[in-house]
Amino acid sequence: MKQFRVVPDYHMHTPRCNHAVGSICEYAQAAVDAGLLEIGMSDHSPMPNGFDKAWRMDESELDSFLKELEQAQDEFKDRLKIKSALEVDYYPGAEEYITYLSQYYDWDYLMGSVHFIGDWGFDNPDAVSRFESCDLEQTYCDYFKLVEQSASCGLFDSIGHPDLIKKFGYRVLGKSERVEAAEYAMLEAVKAADVALEISSAGLRKPVKEIYPHPRIVAQAAALDIPFAFGSDAHSPAEVGHAMSDCLALLHHYGITSVATFNKRQRSPMSFVKG
Numbered sequence: 001m002k003q004f005r006v007v008p009d010y011h012m013h014t015p016r017c018n019h020a021v022g023s024i025c026e027y028a029q030a031a032v033d034a035g036l037l038e039i040g041m042s043d044h045s046p047m048p049n050g051f052d053k054a055w056r057m058d059e060s061e062l063d064s065f066l067k068e069l070e071q072a073q074d075e076f077k078d079r080l081k082i083k084s085a086l087e088v089d090y091y092p093g094a095e096e097y098i099t100y101l102s103q104y105y106d107w108d109y110l111m112g113s114v115h116f117i118g119d120w121g122f123d124n125p126d127a128v129s130r131f132e133s134c135d136l137e138q139t140y141c142d143y144f145k146l147v148e149q150s151a152s153c154g155l156f157d158s159i160g161h162p163d164l165i166k167k168f169g170y171r172v173l174g175k176s177e178r179v180e181a182a183e184y185a186m187l188e189a190v191k192a193a194d195v196a197l198e199i200s201s202a203g204l205r206k207p208v209k210e211i212y213p214h215p216r217i218v219a220q221a222a223a224l225d226i227p228f229a230f231g232s233d234a235h236s237p238a239e240v241g242h243a244m245s246d247c248l249a250l251l252h253h254y255g256i257t258s259v260a261t262f263n264k265r266q267r268s269p270m271s272f273v274k275g
Ligand SMILES: [Zn+2]
Pocket: 087, 113, 115, 160, 161
């Protein structure tokens, strides 16, 4: 981090989602040890009607999540800001429940993420074989359409890992005007809704070995003056702040000099360039 100032890491989980380890205080201590000044706990939100229930907290766990969060905020108050958040799944029809969640607590931000195309949890390693038989170009277009809708619904402050569809490295070979048009339509919706995009280091730890989103998307977002917020998507304390400087370097390469910060659903820019 020689070149850049440290920025908030706005994406991390707790064991309530059934696929993460570490208490909130352990994430906070890891952040302090890594020199961070601010994090956001953004565990997988409850969703209605048993949707993907093995991979998220139950609604009955929201209160214990918030209690643990408030205790950690208090314990670390002189060393670290800990923001309250959720990573909320978006799918068409979830808007009413997301509105309910948004009113449940005085959140600092809500991050909307698309992990499902219809009934296909495409980022689930158990369902990866579907990439072998699907029409990849159509799948990418379907994915970006859902991300576009997640922005347009107006219920989120940021959009998580905006090209997660590439996670396992299945890509449309060569230039696809259809996919690029779908990406751009997504970005126009993000711009129109005035939400931030996440720049995420998690892809570096996945088969694709690449930051989310692709540099082409970062370049176009920069041209549209869309703000970015950094997230590691940590599922263990050791991942807090992972590859922050690589993500900031990618933003900086395209002329971006600040990231988004969130407080009670108000967004402010924070410069990450020294001097
Ligand atoms: Zn996610």
